[in-house]
Amino acid sequence: ARVWRGLIEEYRDRLPVTGATPVVTLLEGGTPLLPALRVSKLTGCEVFLKVEGANPTGSFKDRGMTLAISKAAEEGAKAVICASTGNTSASAAAYAVRAGMTCAVLVPQGKIAMGKLAQALVHGARLLQVDGNFDDCLELARKLAVDYPVALVNSVNKYRLQGQKTAAFEIVDAFGDAPDVHCLPVGNAGNISAYWMGYQEYAGDGLATRTPRMFGFQASGAAPFVRGGPVAKPQTIATAIRIGNPASWDLATAARDDSGGLIDSVTDRQILAAYRLLARDEGVFVEPASAASVAGLLQSAERGLLEPGSRVVCTVTGNGLKDPDWAISGAPAPTTVKVDAHAAASALGLA
Numbered sequence: 417a418r419v420w421r422g423l424i425e426e427y428r429d430r431l432p433v434t435g436a437t438p439v440v441t442l443l444e445g446g447t448p449l450l451p452a453l454r455v456s457k458l459t460g461c462e463v464f465l466k467v468e469g470a471n472p473t474g475s476f477k478d479r480g481m482t483l484a485i486s487k488a489a490e491e492g493a494k495a496v497i498c499a500s501t502g503n504t505s506a507s508a509a510a511y512a513v514r515a516g517m518t519c520a521v522l523v524p525q526g527k528i529a530m531g532k533l534a535q536a537l538v539h540g541a542r543l544l545q546v547d548g549n550f551d552d553c554l555e556l557a558r559k560l561a562v563d564y565p566v567a568l569v570n571s572v573n574k575y576r577l578q579g580q581k582t583a584a585f586e587i588v589d590a591f592g593d594a595p596d597v598h599c600l601p602v603g604n605a606g607n608i609s610a611y612w613m614g615y616q617e618y619a620g621d622g623l624a625t626r627t628p629r630m631f632g633f634q635a636s637g638a639a640p641f642v643r644g645g646p647v648a649k650p651q652t653i654a655t656a657i658r659i660g661n662p663a664s665w666d667l668a669t670a671a672r673d674d675s676g677g678l679i680d681s682v683t684d685r686q687i688l689a690a691y692r693l694l695a696r697d698e699g700v701f702v703e704p705a706s707a708a709s710v711a712g713l714l715q716s717a718e719r720g721l722l723e724p725g726s727r728v729v730c731t732v733t734g735n736g737l738k739d740p741d742w743a744i745s746g747a748p749a750p751t752t753v754k755v756d757a758h759a760a761a762s763a764l765g766l767a
């Protein structure tokens with residue numbers, strides 16, 4: 417049987433590693449590329465979900481973190497730092513444990529999901545809640561990394577995007593070519609940039625005949641790309657992408673323009689509708705931010721932006737268990753019954 421070795425070993429010749437790089441891995445990558453039957457029917461496209469919540473810490477961040485932490489270890493770092501809306505900190509905390517490093521994380525106070533907070537804490541990270549938003553946290557983390565002996569592992573670390581580009585490789589490896597369109601949520605804009613790098617690299621080396629159009633989607637209250645400039649007070653229930661001043665601005669606008677794609681916005685209402693649709697009709701539990709890719713695809717199809725029959729991949733970036741509040745608040749309260757088969761049956765409408 418072929419065993420997945422983690423993305424550094426799987427794509428070693430396409431990554432900036434040498435024999436001297438200690439590979440710090442939780443065997444990330446190799447995530448499902450799942451046909452989305454209901455979304456396909458609704459859009460008239462052939463839609464697949466790249467289920468990144470299946471990574472070891474439950475988000476796509478693990479792809480970037482395996483490389484960033486491996487390179488930090490190679491360079492002799494003893495400590496890493498990041499700003500985060502939750503997933504980066506969860507991933508950094510876990511990979512730092514594997515590397516025997518300490519990890520410091522800066523998160524916006526009260527604006528990160530409970531599951532993600534739990535991950536950073538259980539892995540022993542030093543966690544500071546900052547009285548500000550993600551953009552403030554990133555500014556602070558950058559300053560600390562300049563003035564103190566800590567390596568910054570946000571996506572402004574060049575190794576992060578190198579690791580994250582492997583998701584595009586996996587998709588082309590699975591299909592034998594690139595899809596027509598690739599949809600994903602956009603926050604700090606690293607991931608859309610990384611996928612675009614990966615698709616271009618494969619096409620450049622003749623491993624794909626084409627590149628997809630890149631479709632990025634922001635939450636309407638946190639949509640600097642749509643607005644054309646930073647948003648001072650970003651607002652959305654999708655806390656993972658509550659970002660007003662994205663670090664990878666130029667790379668993401670290039671991905672959009674060079675691919676013939678778009679970066680548009682979807683409302684929180686659309687995000688939650690897609691979130692419920694994925695859970696109830698596809699069997700895939702994602703966190704709200706992840707549903708922005710599917711919400712955006714549904715909106716694009718409605719607007720007639722997609723050729724019927726197009727092959728579309730939506731990256732769903734994070735696992736729903738990280739942020740269960742929206743699953744619970746949208747559901748009816750459970751019925752309590754006695755230990756009694758007849759009572760249970762009648763409560764279930766069976767009797």
Ligand code: F0G
Pocket residue numbers: 475477499500501502503504505571601602603604605606607608656657703705706733734
């Ligand atoms: N989806 C999820 C679940 C995320 O956690 C993030 C970013 C994104 C989408 C957007 O990706 O920033 O590359 O455009 N989360 C970061 C964090 C900011 O700190 O965990 P992006």
